[in-house]
Amino acid sequence: MSEYQEIGFEQRMALVDFRVSERAHITVDGDACRGCTTQGCVVACPANLFVPTSDGGILFNYEQCFECGTCYLVCNTEGAITWTYPEGGHGVVFALS
Amino acid sequence: MTAAEGSAASRSGARGSGASGSGLRIAACAKWVDLRPGVDALTGRVSTDERRFGFSAADAAALEVALRLGSEWGAEVDVVVAAPAPAEGAIRSLAAAGASRAIRVDLPSGASSKQVAASLAAATADADVVVCGDYSLDVGSGSVPASIAHRRGAAQALGLISVTPESPGVVRAVRRLDGGRREHLRVRTPAVLSVEGSVATLRRAPLRSLRAGHAPAVEVIDPVGLAVASVRLDRTEPVRPRARALPGPNGSAAFDRVVELTGALVARTPPRRVDAADDADAAADAIIEQLAAWGYLDPS
Amino acid sequence: MSVDYDAIVVGAGPAGSAAAIALARSGRSVALIERGPFPGSKNMYGGVVYGRILDGIVPNWWEEAPIQRWVTRRATMMMTDTQALTVDFRTAAWGAPPYNGATAYRPDFDQWLATHATAAGAELICSTTVTGVLRDGNRVVGVRTDRPDGELTARTVIACDGVNSFVAKEAGLYGEVEAHHYTVGVKETIRLGRDVIDQRFGLRGLDGADFEIVGCTNGIPGGGFLYTNLDTVAVGVVLELPSLAKQDRRPEQILAGLKSHPAIAPFLEGGEIGEYSAHVIPEGGLAMMPELVGDGLLVAGDAAAMCLAAGIWLEGVNFAIASGHAAGLATADALRRGDTSAAGLSGYRRRLETTFVLADHRKLAGAPELMMSPRMQRAYPQVACNTAERLFTVENPRPKTGLNAIVRSELKAAGVKVADLGRDALRGLRSFG
Ligand SMILES: Cc1cc2nc3c(=O)[nH]c(=O)nc-3n(C[C@H](O)[C@H](O)[C@H](O)COP(=O)(O)OP(=O)(O)OC[C@H]3O[C@@H](n4cnc5c(N)ncnc54)[C@H](O)[C@@H]3O)c2cc1C
Ligand code: SF4
Ligand code: SF4
Numbered sequence: 001m002s003e004y005q006e007i008g009f010e011q012r013m014a015l016v017d018f019r020v021s022e023r024a025h026i027t028v029d030g031d032a033c034r035g036c037t038t039q040g041c042v043v044a045c046p047a048n049l050f051v052p053t054s055d056g057g058i059l060f061n062y063e064q065c066f067e068c069g070t071c072y073l074v075c076n077t078e079g080a081i082t083w084t085y086p087e088g089g090h091g092v093v094f095a096l097s
Numbered sequence: 098m099t100a101a102e103g104s105a106a107s108r109s110g111a112r113g114s115g116a117s118g119s120g121l122r123i124a125a126c127a128k129w130v131d132l133r134p135g136v137d138a139l140t141g142r143v144s145t146d147e148r149r150f151g152f153s154a155a156d157a158a159a160l161e162v163a164l165r166l167g168s169e170w171g172a173e174v175d176v177v178v179a180a181p182a183p184a185e186g187a188i189r190s191l192a193a194a195g196a197s198r199a200i201r202v203d204l205p206s207g208a209s210s211k212q213v214a215a216s217l218a219a220a221t222a223d224a225d226v227v228v229c230g231d232y233s234l235d236v237g238s239g240s241v242p243a244s245i246a247h248r249r250g251a252a253q254a255l256g257l258i259s260v261t262p263e264s265p266g267v268v269r270a271v272r273r274l275d276g277g278r279r280e281h282l283r284v285r286t287p288a289v290l291s292v293e294g295s296v297a298t299l300r301r302a303p304l305r306s307l308r309a310g311h312a313p314a315v316e317v318i319d320p321v322g323l324a325v326a327s328v329r330l331d332r333t334e335p336v337r338p339r340a341r342a343l344p345g346p347n348g349s350a351a352f353d354r355v356v357e358l359t360g361a362l363v364a365r366t367p368p369r370r371v372d373a374a375d376d377a378d379a380a381a382d383a384i385i386e387q388l389a390a391w392g393y394l395d396p397s
Numbered sequence: 398m399s400v401d402y403d404a405i406v407v408g409a410g411p412a413g414s415a416a417a418i419a420l421a422r423s424g425r426s427v428a429l430i431e432r433g434p435f436p437g438s439k440n441m442y443g444g445v446v447y448g449r450i451l452d453g454i455v456p457n458w459w460e461e462a463p464i465q466r467w468v469t470r471r472a473t474m475m476m477t478d479t480q481a482l483t484v485d486f487r488t489a490a491w492g493a494p495p496y497n498g499a500t501a502y503r504p505d506f507d508q509w510l511a512t513h514a515t516a517a518g519a520e521l522i523c524s525t526t527v528t529g530v531l532r533d534g535n536r537v538v539g540v541r542t543d544r545p546d547g548e549l550t551a552r553t554v555i556a557c558d559g560v561n562s563f564v565a566k567e568a569g570l571y572g573e574v575e576a577h578h579y580t581v582g583v584k585e586t587i588r589l590g591r592d593v594i595d596q597r598f599g600l601r602g603l604d605g606a607d608f609e610i611v612g613c614t615n616g617i618p619g620g621g622f623l624y625t626n627l628d629t630v631a632v633g634v635v636l637e638l639p640s641l642a643k644q645d646r647r648p649e650q651i652l653a654g655l656k657s658h659p660a661i662a663p664f665l666e667g668g669e670i671g672e673y674s675a676h677v678i679p680e681g682g683l684a685m686m687p688e689l690v691g692d693g694l695l696v697a698g699d700a701a702a703m704c705l706a707a708g709i710w711l712e713g714v715n716f717a718i719a720s721g722h723a724a725g726l727a728t729a730d731a732l733r734r735g736d737t738s739a740a741g742l743s744g745y746r747r748r749l750e751t752t753f754v755l756a757d758h759r760k761l762a763g764a765p766e767l768m769m770s771p772r773m774q775r776a777y778p779q780v781a782c783n784t785a786e787r788l789f790t791v792e793n794p795r796p797k798t799g800l801n802a803i804v805r806s807e808l809k810a811a812g813v814k815v816a817d818l819g820r821d822a823l824r825g826l827r828s829f830g
């Protein structure tokens with residue numbers, strides 16, 4: 001019998017319904033991150049949306065966000081993350097959770 | 098979206114002033130579909146869930162275009178959706194963006210494009226302009242707008258990437274053609290327009306029109322019976338060619354029989370090659386000539 | 398003063414719907430504002446709703462609630478990388494009315510509960526995010542939303558907007574927010590098929606299983622869970638935030654570790670992931686609870702850190718329903734008396750004191766710290782598993798070592814002092830006993 005394969009991260013995220021809004025509900029100030037030694041957001045964000053850049057900054061994509069709150073809670077740098085909820089009706093929509 | 102906000106501001110003025118306006122009516126049609134049907138990775142089985150149902154970006158854009166035309170011309174906008182009863186909440190929220198009427202044609206989700214088009218054509222009979230999304234997410238043939246236009250004898254401009262109102266009853270539209278070309282159209286009412294999702298983003302409904310008693314109630318109308326409604330398609334079966342007796346192959350050795358069966362080692366017409374890169378016209382002529390020779394085409 | 402509503406409830410999760418039900422049934426005008434396209438669309442959790450609290454709100458709820466399975470088997474598993482020791486409890490009593498716990502999907506459950514609010518007359522407004530509160534001096538007099546003409550006024554606002562509660566924070570009810578009071582839960586819902594689940598978990602009909610797991614989180618304080626739905630299972634881990642941020646394994650990798658554990662993998666084999674999800678949990682209990690009322694404002698559910706989470710306990714939906722309902726009733730009282738100031742709304746706290754909500758939180762006040770301690774997370778599972786392994790490994794002709802001796806040597810190996818063990822046992826008894 002064929003079996004379902006363990007899937008890659010992109011496929012995992014593709015299983016979730018994200019109704020992407022035009023407005024980014026979370027923004028990250030890459031400059032503020034350059035002084036951050038821990039970069040806890042990178043390992044903690046369950047959607048893996050924080051990508052460290054070679055110059056010590058952070059690249060952030062808001063589209064596939066669970067709106068969970070982990071990132072702003074683990075970040076200790078004032079002003080690095082601006083966190084709001086997406087426009088009503090947009091963002092993540094769960095079905096089987 | 099400053100354009101949307103600008104027209105949102107002038108809309109309240111436009112709404113009650115059909116008389117002072119052009120007297121035109123505009124209808125926006127939308128289809129209630131599963132925006133994200135599930136597909137089983139192993140079996141390919143498709144599953145739908147009513148909670149994921151909604152209106153495609155193209156259908157939402159159609160309403161926005163309709164609202165912009167409406168506020169420019171002082172015309173009222175109707176939202177018309179062919180859908181079953183569970184769609185009413187979604188229709189109400191859609192219409193709350195600024196439509197003056199919300200109409201549901203009572204059809205099941207799987208109704209045929211023909212039936213949908215006939216019903217929408219009847220429901221929008223008094224609209225001067227009908228705006229639709231370019232094609233639906235589920236069936237996706239894009240035939241409904243064309244079919245509405247045909248039934249109503251209206252002009253059609255389909256797959257538009259930009260719509261701008263000109264004088265009342267006339268719009269300028271741009272259509273994408275193959276190879277990156279654009280076609281600029283001037284369309285006069287009565288007309289059916291279908292638009293791509295990128296044309297416009299639907300404005301957010303003001304809070305007030307979402308509240309109970311403020312949104313227009315959804316009017317329900319019956320679908321139009323099709324002329325062929327007395328014939329119902331139950332199912333279509335796969336082709337089953339009739340059995341045909343064939344003489345067995347000659348030859349005493351198995352090898353000879355196989356050769357005869359497969360037609361190998363027999364002289365045959367070699368395939369013709371025409372290089373299309375050199376001369377496309379000659380290639381097309383050759384294809385037509387060959388098809389005619391085989392009897393697929395009438396040579397005249 | 399002319400206002401749009403008697404009360405505005407922010408968030409149509411279990412807390413919000415319960416509050417709206419109480420108010421609407423008292424004949425009050427209520428708006429229930431939800432930012433998702435439908436109630437439950439933004440919400441995920443482990444998977445078990447404890448329904449007793451619903452008895453007084455929706456009689457015979459079990460006949461209509463959209464549940465997946467009734468939990469009749471509850472197992473607690475202590476785990477090391479290669480071992481697992483399980484305490485497995487089953488009772489038929491939980492599989493019949495009035496039931497105990499049930500697995501359900503939140504998009505189903507929350508939407509169902511919200512229909513009881515609208516049936517009672519509450520006005521549900523979806524796809525609308527509350528972006529702030531309207532104030533008159535110190536008093537909250539309404540909310541601002543992200544829609545055009547988006548302001549609504551009310552005599553009271555009830556913040557049921559979940560763990561990140563920006564409403565309670567904006568109103569100044571929270572002190573400093575400390576990350577160590579929060580965990581993040583990540584989970585996969587895995588499609589297996591009903592028969593396969595019945596066979597692997599030893600279930601029949603609508604019976605369901607609920608596994609809570611300690612020691613599966615790579616040393617990060619937290620825990621794991623495995624729940625059965627009708628034809629899917631939910632498997633997830635819960636991880637304390639600062640510790641998660643300090644190490645280098647990502648949440649889905651830690652979850653993959655749990656999934657491949659020899660005690661878990663056989664349950665999941667051949668399944669297909671249907672959804673991956675994540676959400677933050679307020680774990681701090683009493684230690685992090687905000688002020689519960691302000692002038693014209695109440696806070697309930699996760700917004701008020703009412704979730705009871707302490708290792709193997711993960712109950713939030715029932716606490717949200719109870720606190721939301723209490724907030725709704727207290728608001729109805731206050732409206733009747735015409736005083737919705739903080740003093741007028743203080744009946745809310747009194748109601749919570751007399752129900753299980755604050756009583757349980759008091760009782761389990763020390764539990765989060767105990768359950769999250771390194772001993773509970775690493776040492777005790779190690780000691781328990783090794784003890785069991787040595788006890789059950791047959792080594793004759795060598796004579797068997799006595800249990801006592803095994804435990805002592807294992808405690809020593811794991812670096813646990815007997816005094817610590819005693820203290821933890823006492824604390825555990827006080828909390829859970
Ligand atoms: C991984 C995990 C596992 C869990 N397991 C269990 C379990 O097995 N059993 C159990 O009982 N509990 C469990 N819980 C806890 C439980 O999920 C929560 O305690 C419960 O959901 C709290 O309910 P609530 O109504 O207070 O908040 P929520 O359920 O979070 O609802 C808040 C609602 O408010 C809306 N909202 C938020 N902000 C706004 C805004 N600004 N405007 C409009 N709407 C807004 C949200 O969209 C949401 O619908 C678990 C939690 C997690 C994360
Ligand atoms: S977002 Fe915060 S935690 Fe992440 S890198 Fe920037 S400063 Fe550090
Ligand atoms: S809210 Fe959660 S999912 Fe979204 S970016 Fe932050 S940590 Fe990642």
